[in-house]
Amino acid sequence: MSELADISTMNAASEMRIAKRLVIKVGSAILCGADGVTRTAWLASLAADISALRENGCEVVVVTSGAIALGRQKLGLSGVLRLDEKQAASAAGQVALAEAWQTAFAPYQINIAQILLTLDDTEGRRRYLNARATFRTLLDLGALPLVNENDTIATSEIRYGDNDRLAAHAAQLVESDLLVILSDIDGLYTADPRKNPAAKHISVVENITPEIEKSAGGANASAGVGSGGMASKIAAAKIAGGAGCASIIAPGMVNNPLQAILNGGAATLFRPATTPASARRLWIGGRLKPAGQIVIDDGAVKALAGGASLLPAGVLAVRGSFMRGDAVELVTKRGQIIGQGLSAYYADEIRKIAGCKSDQLEAKLGYKRRPAVVEKDDLVLRTDT
Ligand SMILES: Nc1ncnc2c1ncn2[C@@H]1O[C@H](COP(=O)(O)OP(=O)(O)O)[C@@H](O)[C@H]1O
């Protein structure tokens, strides 16, 4: 399937075939079963699928639940857990969870890298930039980022709510083009098929209408393990879609679940309303209020127009006081605003390194950092909008 494929014929399989960066969400029930024991053969089959996708050039990030389910077994906790018991279980279980994933990927010499996120990490721009840079570096180094919520410090006020939404935020953070949520069901139905046997499977959702949202009922809070329900999966698809990322809800209990999607097995595709690039352009170039200005030389103007990041060598001056992660306007020496981006440095740091070559930065700053003042992915030129 080429990238120029007619989108009206897109389904879960074709969307998966063209994905370049994929976030896969695995729930506790699929990974651990009802008894809280890791399904190792299944996990090995998923590892084979992920390894095959990576060999085809697709970058993969995994969001995995299961820490509480595994931890409660380890610590001998039973019944309904208090918040502090859940947090203790997740602390003990996260170790076992990461170990299970690392074991599954050992045959492919793929390193697992654990990232525990809290809502703050994706909502606050400075932490967002740090988290994104870490993901980017891990993917560049060929590691497989393994994400879970940082349950041990998350409180009810700051929780994402469930790992379906966490996965959508992770997809947004890494600018993924596809989110695959592996579920205990083969997609969305017109109503909950457990309660309504006449419910019909929906293979493609163009728009998440109130009717679609109503079909899911409420959250599945009473389930033994996990906490999501179909409502949280639709909410996740909505968050991802707003960032230009398509979503698939697919059956996760079967072995080789990703290969099953590629083979045309039943699943639901949620098509996004926009692309990741235009969602990002709208956010950086339109919604964020600039906190300052960076004046750049003509060489830098040319380099940015050619798709480069802004390096300190092209910086002439800095106006205002802004922080790392704030939006800044990029201005020519004649005063023309040519674009807007997220600053990778504090204003005062840029003042120290303005005009410097990249190999002089460590001596000027006293520490080592990526050289770009504004990374190309964090930059929107006026001609782009
Ligand atoms: N409209 C719907 N279509 C499909 N499943 C639904 C729908 N409404 C409610 N559900 C229920 O949601 C369940 C999936 O949510 P959940 O059990 O949390 O999944 P997982 O454990 O895979 O994260 C299904 O098994 C189904 O009973």
Ligand SMILES: N[C@@H](CCC(=O)OP(=O)(O)O)C(=O)O
């Ligand atoms: N972070 C928690 C899982 C929370 C959650 O959303 O679970 P699930 O509904 O199984 O995806 C854990 O690792 O146990």
